[in-house]
Amino acid sequence: MSDASLSDAGAASPPLAATRPARLRLGPLAPWLLALPPVAFMLAFYALPVLGMLSRAVLDPGWTLVHFQALGDDPVFQRVLWNTLYLAVLVTLGTLLLGYPVALLLVRARRMAPLILLLILLPFWTSVLVRSYAWMVLLGRHGLVNEAMLALGLLDRPLRILNTPLATQIAMIHILLPYMILPIANTLRQIDHSLLRAAAGLGASPWSTFRQVVLPLSLPGVAAGTLLVFVLSLGFYITPALVGGPRDTTLSMLISQQVDQLNWAYAACLSAVLLATALVIIGVFAKICGLGGGAFRMSAR
Amino acid sequence: MTVPKDRARVQLPPTTTIGRRAALGLAAGLAAPFLLPGRAEAQAALPDVTNVPDILKGRGEVRVATFGGTMQETQRLAYFEPFERLCGIQVRDVSGSDSGKVRAMVETKNVEWDLCQLSRGTVLNLQKRGDYFEPVDYDIVDGGVESQYRFEYGLEMLVWAQVMAYRTDAFKGAVPVGWKDFWDTRKFGGERALGGHTSGQTPELEFALLAAGVPADKIYPINVDTAFASYDKIKSEVVKWWDTGALPVQMLTDREVTMTSVWNGRMAALQAAGVPAAISWSQGLLKRDCWAVPKGARNAANAMKFIAFSTMAVPQARVSLQIPYGFVNSKSVEYVPAERLAILPSAPEIKSQLVPYDYGWWVDNRDAVLARFNRWLLT
Numbered sequence: 001m002s003d004a005s006l007s008d009a010g011a012a013s014p015p016l017a018a019t020r021p022a023r024l025r026l027g028p029l030a031p032w033l034l035a036l037p038p039v040a041f042m043l044a045f046y047a048l049p050v051l052g053m054l055s056r057a058v059l060d061p062g063w064t065l066v067h068f069q070a071l072g073d074d075p076v077f078q079r080v081l082w083n084t085l086y087l088a089v090l091v092t093l094g095t096l097l098l099g100y101p102v103a104l105l106l107v108r109a110r111r112m113a114p115l116i117l118l119l120i121l122l123p124f125w126t127s128v129l130v131r132s133y134a135w136m137v138l139l140g141r142h143g144l145v146n147e148a149m150l151a152l153g154l155l156d157r158p159l160r161i162l163n164t165p166l167a168t169q170i171a172m173i174h175i176l177l178p179y180m181i182l183p184i185a186n187t188l189r190q191i192d193h194s195l196l197r198a199a200a201g202l203g204a205s206p207w208s209t210f211r212q213v214v215l216p217l218s219l220p221g222v223a224a225g226t227l228l229v230f231v232l233s234l235g236f237y238i239t240p241a242l243v244g245g246p247r248d249t250t251l252s253m254l255i256s257q258q259v260d261q262l263n264w265a266y267a268a269c270l271s272a273v274l275l276a277t278a279l280v281i282i283g284v285f286a287k288i289c290g291l292g293g294g295a296f297r298m299s300a301r
Numbered sequence: 302m303t304v305p306k307d308r309a310r311v312q313l314p315p316t317t318t319i320g321r322r323a324a325l326g327l328a329a330g331l332a333a334p335f336l337l338p339g340r341a342e343a344q345a346a347l348p349d350v351t352n353v354p355d356i357l358k359g360r361g362e363v364r365v366a367t368f369g370g371t372m373q374e375t376q377r378l379a380y381f382e383p384f385e386r387l388c389g390i391q392v393r394d395v396s397g398s399d400s401g402k403v404r405a406m407v408e409t410k411n412v413e414w415d416l417c418q419l420s421r422g423t424v425l426n427l428q429k430r431g432d433y434f435e436p437v438d439y440d441i442v443d444g445g446v447e448s449q450y451r452f453e454y455g456l457e458m459l460v461w462a463q464v465m466a467y468r469t470d471a472f473k474g475a476v477p478v479g480w481k482d483f484w485d486t487r488k489f490g491g492e493r494a495l496g497g498h499t500s501g502q503t504p505e506l507e508f509a510l511l512a513a514g515v516p517a518d519k520i521y522p523i524n525v526d527t528a529f530a531s532y533d534k535i536k537s538e539v540v541k542w543w544d545t546g547a548l549p550v551q552m553l554t555d556r557e558v559t560m561t562s563v564w565n566g567r568m569a570a571l572q573a574a575g576v577p578a579a580i581s582w583s584q585g586l587l588k589r590d591c592w593a594v595p596k597g598a599r600n601a602a603n604a605m606k607f608i609a610f611s612t613m614a615v616p617q618a619r620v621s622l623q624i625p626y627g628f629v630n631s632k633s634v635e636y637v638p639a640e641r642l643a644i645l646p647s648a649p650e651i652k653s654q655l656v657p658y659d660y661g662w663w664v665d666n667r668d669a670v671l672a673r674f675n676r677w678l679l680t
Contacts, residue, residue: 137555249675257499
């Protein structure tokens with residue numbers, strides 16, 4: 001904590017500025033003071049509007065739960081919720097399976113590490129929309145993938161990949177991969193090398209070193225990545241709309257439809273469900289991994 | 302983390318975000334390069350607005366929300382520039398016109414737009430729920446604007462068609478005509494795309510009825526059961542229920558589908574790019590966009606002047622000369638060459654093949670139909 005930031009925090013709050021000579025005793029308060037502006041910002045510009053939006057779900061026309069009750073026997077909602085959760089689980093598994101080895105490679109590689117990082121980050125910095133369109137070009141009936149497989153004689157006629165759930169899954173896994181790789185790489189990097197040498201010295205094979213040392217120690221990163229990817233994929237809109245099949249409506253697509261049709265109470269209900277789902281997932285992770293102690297403290301270690 | 306919440310609907314790959322339902326935006330990214338050799342040249346080729354009635358002159362500004370894209374560029378050339386020059390009112394145009402935003406603005410009394418591009422259906426739907434728009438000042442509107450385009454809370458200013466389009470290289474020279482052929486996947490093979498029910502669109506129940514043999518003049522009031530029964534027959538062949546005008550033309554270009562419904566303006570760009578595709582005007586739907594003034598708009602008087610100006614003969618012609626969409630002022634005919642007139646949806650021999658979209662029926666039935674469409678598609 002630099003002096004500059006401390007005195008900034010003091011200046012922002014007159015009573016504290018008055019007790020400046022005693023600023024060392026305010027040490028424990030400083031983080032809270034520093035957190036005050038962003039917290040106030042989030043309250044004013046995020047929490048309040050979200051609450052206002054959610055209140056539509058129960059206040060239209062007067063206090064009522066009828067909109068939520070209606071969801072219970074709405075087959076469209078059930079199908080869309082299932083679509084969304086299934087997609088999020090699949091995409092999370094896909095990014096984990098593909099991302100973990102890349103994270104390992106990123107940490108182990110020395111000279112190539114900047115290049116690998118660049119390859120991960122370049123697409124990350126590209127708009128989701130552009131990448132979704134790129135997948136349309138790649139996966140199309142006459143796209144690169146099909147043409148290549150036809151040319152190699154692997155296929156007799158083009159496969160239908162674009163406009164199917166598979167296309168959505170492929171594109172979303174690609175788009176969300178960095179969110180899985182980076183937290184895992186972060187925990188892997190912090191594993192003490194002497195532990196690995198000790199394991200090897202005690203006769204462990206590389207595989208059992210990985211299984212018994214590296215993997216358990218990297219779990220906080222896995223948890224963080226899984227949480228990020230899962231929660232982000234719950235809200236996907238453009239990608240399923242562009243490359244997905246005709247029946248692959250996700251919750252955020254349904255919300256957008258309902259806003260468009262001015263059914264704002266219904267849209268607010270759906271948003272509440274989406275938000276609650278995300279919160280439950282975060283809560284579960286907090287319970288299992290310990291949010292403060294595990295997943296999110298990795299970089300502080 | 303800016304990734305997935307993005308809600309943009311219509312975007313063409315490398316260029317700008319086009320606002321929602323950029324009917325026009327469409328022609329946008331694609332058409333502009335082909336239709337407009339250059340801004341200066343295009344301007345030179347357009348008829349000039351030479352004088353305006355004094356009553357349209359004023360000062361200050363008018364904030365106009367459009368559907369964005371290149372259509373906004375077209376509108377700038379056609380309307381905004383001459384209006385600023387001749388009427389002395391500055392135009393501040395933004396993209397992203399949307400009924401939800403109008404509702405929010407009016408309800409919070411924080412109206413940021415003086416004028417917006419919408420459809421008659423959208424305006425009537427919103428007006429059904431409360432008082433969201435100012436009545437149009439028809440005292441200053443040009444007499445050449447036909448009565449069919451006028452309604453209390455808006456004035457239509459752009460005529461377009463939702464039509465069938467197909468790959469000319471897909472059927473060995475056979476030419477599909479009408480929706481019966483579109484539904485006939487044996488005679489005309491290949492997959493299909495049809496318009497969906499999002500982004501302010503209504504599902505194309507009219508096409509389903511025409512495919513089932515209902516005569517064009519008996520479509521409205523729509524028999525919804527018959528329409529969905531007809532939809533059942535094509536459902537498995539439809540790979541996409543598109544919600545943005547960019548998609549169907551993209552899918553035709555990429556040979557993902559052999560036939561689809563499209564907005565006619567987008568096809569000009571496709572054909573100019575050399576894609577072997579054609580429009581079948583027969584049994585298309587004739588639709589319109591309109592101007593409407595949100596209730597409580599600060600510059601409502603200027604907005605009324607702009608509405609009157611943009612529907613005068615010359616400004617209307619200036620749009621049709623840039624993008625193949627029709628005009629609402631009968632006097633615009635004098636400013637559009639015959640060969641251009643012949644490809645507009647308002648051309649008599651084309652218009653007679655089209656079915657006028659019944660905004661009134663859809664205002665009464667949209668919510669029920671959209672809910673049923675969702676059920677039909679998803680469960």
